[in-house]
Amino acid sequence: MSILTVTGLLKAYKDMTAVRGVDFSLSEGKCIALIGPNGAGKTTILRILAGLLKQTDGDVTFSGKEANADIREFIGYLPQYPVFPSWMTAREFLLFSGEIASLPKEEAARRAEDLAEQVGIKDALDKRISDFSGGMKQRLGIAQAIIHSPELLLLDEPVSSLDPIGRRDVLTLLERLKKEMTILFSTHILNDAEEVCDELLLLHQGEIMEAGSMEALRQKYQTSVIELEFQENPEQYLEKLKSLPGIMDCKLERQIIKIPAADIAEARKCIFQTATEENWPIIGFNLNRASLEDLFMKAVKQ
Amino acid sequence: MRQWQTLVKKELIASFRDKKWIWVPLVLILLAVMDPVSNYYLPQILESVGGLPDGAVFEMPEVTATDAIGMSMGQLSSLGVLIFVLISMGTIAGERKSGVAELILVKPISYTTYIMSKWTGLLALVLVSYVISMLFAWYYIGLLYAFIPAGDFIFLLFFYGLWFILVATLSIFYNTVFNSPGLVAFGTIATIIVLSVITSLFGQKLNYSPSNLSNHALNYLQTGKIQGALIGSAVTTIIISALLLVWSIYIFQTKEHAS
Numbered sequence: 001m002s003i004l005t006v007t008g009l010l011k012a013y014k015d016m017t018a019v020r021g022v023d024f025s026l027s028e029g030k031c032i033a034l035i036g037p038n039g040a041g042k043t044t045i046l047r048i049l050a051g052l053l054k055q056t057d058g059d060v061t062f063s064g065k066e067a068n069a070d071i072r073e074f075i076g077y078l079p080q081y082p083v084f085p086s087w088m089t090a091r092e093f094l095l096f097s098g099e100i101a102s103l104p105k106e107e108a109a110r111r112a113e114d115l116a117e118q119v120g121i122k123d124a125l126d127k128r129i130s131d132f133s134g135g136m137k138q139r140l141g142i143a144q145a146i147i148h149s150p151e152l153l154l155l156d157e158p159v160s161s162l163d164p165i166g167r168r169d170v171l172t173l174l175e176r177l178k179k180e181m182t183i184l185f186s187t188h189i190l191n192d193a194e195e196v197c198d199e200l201l202l203l204h205q206g207e208i209m210e211a212g213s214m215e216a217l218r219q220k221y222q223t224s225v226i227e228l229e230f231q232e233n234p235e236q237y238l239e240k241l242k243s244l245p246g247i248m249d250c251k252l253e254r255q256i257i258k259i260p261a262a263d264i265a266e267a268r269k270c271i272f273q274t275a276t277e278e279n280w281p282i283i284g285f286n287l288n289r290a291s292l293e294d295l296f297m298k299a300v301k302q
Numbered sequence: 303m304r305q306w307q308t309l310v311k312k313e314l315i316a317s318f319r320d321k322k323w324i325w326v327p328l329v330l331i332l333l334a335v336m337d338p339v340s341n342y343y344l345p346q347i348l349e350s351v352g353g354l355p356d357g358a359v360f361e362m363p364e365v366t367a368t369d370a371i372g373m374s375m376g377q378l379s380s381l382g383v384l385i386f387v388l389i390s391m392g393t394i395a396g397e398r399k400s401g402v403a404e405l406i407l408v409k410p411i412s413y414t415t416y417i418m419s420k421w422t423g424l425l426a427l428v429l430v431s432y433v434i435s436m437l438f439a440w441y442y443i444g445l446l447y448a449f450i451p452a453g454d455f456i457f458l459l460f461f462y463g464l465w466f467i468l469v470a471t472l473s474i475f476y477n478t479v480f481n482s483p484g485l486v487a488f489g490t491i492a493t494i495i496v497l498s499v500i501t502s503l504f505g506q507k508l509n510y511s512p513s514n515l516s517n518h519a520l521n522y523l524q525t526g527k528i529q530g531a532l533i534g535s536a537v538t539t540i541i542i543s544a545l546l547l548v549w550s551i552y553i554f555q556t557k558e559h560a561s
């Protein structure tokens with residue numbers, strides 16, 4: 001079930017095209033990362049979904065609604081650089097956000113307390129926002145985005161500006177929110193995506209280069225490397241290894257033999273078989289999977 | 303309706319914390335009272351700086367209460383308008399420029415509600431300041447010259463007040479057109495100046511122009527007769543304000559809300 005479907009989305013500015021006809025859909029209940037380097041068009045896409053920008057062409061369809069309908073009531077949005085009315089206190093702003101999203105006053109007040117607790121700004125609830133640190137503002141930003149319990153949460157680089165502790169807190173929070181709503185968040189940090197996301201949209205120069213579940217993408221781009229460590233004289237096993245079926249190549253690096261393999265299972269079986277038969281003095285076996293980083297570079301370079 | 307209330311409340315609190323609710327009425331009171339009072343004391347002032355040279359005859363024109371309130375209105379129409387433009391030039395444009403609008407407009411509120419709440423919040427500050435300053439002027443003129451009958455004064459207050467509704471609406475309009483507060487101020491002031499220049503050039507044909515509101519209202523004080531021209535320019539002002547407001551909402555709806 002997809003909660004949102006985007007087809008042929010195009011955004012042209014006067015002098016450049018930021019988004020070049022992208023198609024994707026967001027599965028309900030999933031956490032999806034919109035990954036791309038600076039200038040890829042992440043913010044542009046999120047702003048279009050949030051109704052802040054108008055696309056030049058293409059459709060955004062929310063499940064059960066007409067194409068390009070006003071879907072703001074189902075959406076929570078955190079801008080990349082949120083700017084608050086800094087003369088308000090955090091509580092006032094959360095109440096205000098709740099009330100303009102049509103929550104009854106009492107419920108808005110209750111949600112404000114509740115969310116402040118969840119994002120960790122409870123003690124600062126009655127402080128002026130002008131006195132907040134960057135990390136506190138980011139937490140307040142997340143709280144205001146979910147005050148009306150949206151079905152789809154859009155976060156533009158929610159952790160990029162945070163220190164390691166703040167980053168951890170927010171990722172943990174996302175992990176929890178994931179159970180209640182669909183989340184689409186943009187980032188250029190692959191680790192963040194890898195940690196909490198189920199699916200990936202890889203964006204580069206306004207085009208989606210890859211999309212799919214984390215596992216499927218890993219499989220597709222996987223060229224894992226098997227690393228073998230011998231007690232002594234690894235050179236003598238090189239030739240033998242090369243002759244094994246399922247192994248195309250291997251090389252020696254710092255006394256460790258590295259074997260790139262497309263089919264891990266097959267290669268492993270062969271190696272273990274031969275090693276047992278010939279009683280090789282293996283002291284280390286390691287499977288090095290290509291990281292998302294490599295995947296990212298690979299997809300972008302295509 | 304509730305969203306509108308919430309937004310208006312935010313506007314009022316914002317201008318309250320800005321101290322606008324204190325300094326705007328104070329400055330307007332000063333403007334409104336200044337000329338009638340200094341005019342009254344002019345002979346004494348001249349006396350104290352040494353009086354007139356011998357032989358010079360200085361005929362002080364007879365200043366009536368109506369003339370005096372006309373002086374107050376002259377100040378409000380020039381410097382007063384400038385202050386209203388100053389406090390309103392960023393109400394929407396500034397919010398968009400800073401990015402605050404992005405957080406507000408992504409919530410499910412209608413753009414009409416947003417504009418109407420901005421208009422209401424601004425109008426509250428403008429009209430309250432205007433009425434207070436005019437009351438002060440009325441009181442001091444009463445003490446120094448003669449009391450204008452309360453009924454006549456309220457009549458004047460109403461018709462001349464329409465002019466400030468137009469000024470505020472004009473500013474809201476330019477707030478939706480331009481993204482920079484400076485341009486908003488420029489557009490508003492330029493429009494007001496052009497309107498009054500055209501009105502004085504084609505005085506006869508444009509008798510119903512909003513720029514003539516203060517003249518027609520003063521004329522009523524002098525003659526005690528309600529003239530067609532007063533009603534005419536009042537109606538024109540109301541219609542133009544309403545059209546501007548609708549136009550603003552239309553422009554705002556077709557605009558993108560992130561830069």
Ligand SMILES: Nc1ncnc2c1ncn2[C@@H]1O[C@H](COP(=O)(O)OP(=O)(O)OP(=O)(O)O)[C@@H](O)[C@H]1O
Pocket residue numbers: 013014015016017018036037038039040041042043044045080188561
């Ligand atoms: N208002 C605008 N006018 C012209 N070009 C724009 C405008 N806004 C964005 N762009 C261009 O569109 C492209 C995509 O911008 P966008 O902000 O969506 O990138 P991003 O992926 O969010 O980048 P970052 O990681 O730096 O936030 C950029 O090349 C940018 O220069």
Ligand SMILES: [Mg+2]
Pocket residue numbers: 042043044080156
């Ligand atoms: Mg961005």
